[in-house]
Structures are given as structure tokens and as C-alpha cells.
């Protein structure tokens with residue numbers, strides 16, 4: 001039998017576990033060209049919240065259908081194959097759904113064999129060596145162009161992408177300031193992950209003022225997972241020739257109304273600063289290069305993995321909701 005998590009209701013501003021439903025169905029029979037995967041991990045990704053909204057479909061994903069399994073990235077082992085490209089025992093990652101078994105159709109063009117070049121736990125390929133880790137890499141290495149003494153400001157610093165971005169910025173010689181929701185997370189980032197300082201965006205002092213106090217010469221690089229007011233606060237403090245990597249916009253995924261952009265974009269003009277989006281999915285030809293460097297840093301001990309791992313598919317809804325209420329630390333995964 002195949003346990004699945006369905007999208008039961010369209011989540012509103014505050015998402016709850018009731019928006020999801022566990023269902024047990026038969027494991028489907030394979031057609032020619034298809035592969036059956038027994039999943040060992042589900043990747044829980046904040047970005048998928050966006051495609052739960054009505055009419056949210058775009059060139060990356062269609063809007064998720066009500067009553068259908070929640071879309072997400074899985075990692076599993078082939079247990080049956082009617083596709084000559086894959087054999088029993090192959091480990092694959094693919095965009096599929098929150099379920100224990102996935103059928104990969106012949107048309108699915110998001111199937112990646114688990115790399116074998118680096119000896120490590122499979123779960124790392126969903127986190128530090130996965131899309132979130134590589135998003136941090138593209139932002140911080142390629143777009144950050146950091147030099148010794150630069151100031152790097154990292155949003156959602158205790159999340160999967162942010163915690164890697166902060167550590168890469170440190171490796172590249174920057175003073176690293178994280179933004180997070182609690183003093184407990186801040187202490188962990190400073191004591192265990194090498195951040196220099198952290199700002200609590202829930203403090204009574206406006207974040208823009210906290211940034212200005214901490215970064216008197218401005219922010220040379222901002223890694224943005226959040227968008228909204230936080231992006232505006234970073235732009236207010238951007239340094240001359242500063243760089244902003246737009247990785248995500250978690251503050252707006254739950255919003256049912258179109259969001260206004262930052263009101264202070266003219267700051268980018270006068271400070272000759274740049275702001276650019278990134279989409280890791282389109283850089284798959286560079287995955288080996290990026291994973292190679294990330295793994296090397298891990299071996300050297302300058303990059304640490306951080307994971308919130310929950311066991312059992314029934315925990316996927318609560319784990320996902322927790323990413324929007326500050327409950328996770330590092331990469332959130334479900335072990336099946």
C-alpha cells in the first residue's frame with residue numbers, strides 16, 4: 001500500500017495540518033517507460049507553498065490540484081522498471097509528491113541519479129548538496145563576489161538555504177550577519193555555524209535600524225529568501241556597489257493578494273547596486289561543479305550540515321507548516 005499526503009484545502013494565510021490529508025492507496029501498476037520508486041526521503045521545501053495557491057501555475061509547476069498528492073522532491077530506490085534507462089536498485093531524485101512510492105513517467109524530465117562521486121549520507125543530496133545548498137552557492141559565490149572584509153547579510157539564516165549561504169560567505173572572508181526569528185536560533189548560528197552576529201526580525205526595534213547599527217558601512221551582499229519588508233530593509237542599507245541575490249520570497253507565498261515591491265528601489269540606482277534572481281533548477285549542468293566544492297568545504301570542516309529530520313510521512317504537514325512559523329532549523333526532511 002502507498003501512503004500519500006493530499007492537498008485537502010487551499011491553505012489560507014495561516015496554514016494548518018488540516019489543509020492536508022493522509023490517504024492510503026494501492027501501488028499503481030507500471031506502464032511501458034515507467035519506473036517505480038520506493039522513496040526513502042521527502043524534501044520539505046518552503047517554495048512549494050506558492051503552488052498550493054489557486055491559479056499559481058507557471059513555467060516551473062502547475063498549481064497543485066485539490067485532493068491530489070502534494071508536489072515535492074523525493075529521493076528513492078528503483079524497485080521495478082519498465083524503462084531501459086533505469087534498473088532495480090538505482091537511487092534517483094525527482095520532482096514527484098509526498099508519498100511512499102512514486103511512479104516516474106517516461107515524460108518526467110526532472111529525474112536525477114543520486115551522484116556516487118561523494119561518499120556521504122543520501123539525505124545530504126536534499127540539503128547542503130541539494131537544491132537549497134546549490135541555491136546558496138549560486139547566490140553567494142556567483143552573485144555575491146565577496147571579498148575579504150565585505151559585510152554579508154543573510155535572511156532566513158537558520159533555514160536550509162540561508163545556513164549554507166552564511167557559511168559560504170564566511171569562507172569567502174565576509175563579516176556575516178544572519179537574520180532569524182529567535183535568540184535561540186541566533187546563538188546556535190553564532191556558536192556552531194560561524195556567523196559573526198544575528199539580528200532578530202521579531203525584535204521591537206525596526207529591522208532596518210538593527211541592520212544600520214550592525215552594518216555602519218552598508219551591506220555589500222544580501223541573500224534574500226524572504227522578499228517583502230525585509231528586502232526593503234536590506235535595500236535601505238545597501239552599500240555602494242552592493243549585490244542582492246533573490247533566492248525566494250517566503251514572506252509572500254501565503255499571501256492571496258498580489259504583493260507590492262520594495263518602495264526604495266531608487267537606492268539601487270544611487271548606490272550602483274545590483275539585484276538578480278536565481279533559479280537553481282536551470283543550472284543542472286553545474287551540479288557536479290557546485291557539489292564538488294560544497295563537499296570539499298564539508299571535508300575541510302568549514303561547511304556544516306544542519307537538518308531537521310522527522311520520521312514517517314504523517315509528519316510532513318506539520319513539518320511543512322513549521323517552516324512558516326520558525327520551527328525548523330536547517331534543511332527539513334522526512335525519512336520514510
Ligand SMILES: NC(=O)c1ccc[n+]([C@@H]2O[C@H](COP(=O)([O-])OP(=O)(O)OC[C@H]3O[C@@H](n4cnc5c(N)ncnc54)[C@H](OP(=O)(O)O)[C@@H]3O)[C@@H](O)[C@H]2O)c1
Nearest residue numbers: 045046047156159160161180181225248249251279280326
Ligand atoms: N531559487 C531557487 O532555485 C530556490 C531553490 C530552493 C529554495 N529556494 C527558496 O529559498 C528559500 C528558503 O527555502 P527553504 O526550503 O530552504 O526553507 P527554509 O529556509 O529551510 O525555511 C524557511 C525559513 O524562513 C523563515 N521564515 C518563514 N517565514 C518568514 C517570514 N514571513 N519572514 C522572515 N522569515 C521567514 C523561517 O525562519 P525564522 O525562524 O528565522 O523565521 C524558516 O526557517 C525559500 O524562499 C525558497 O523558495 C529557492
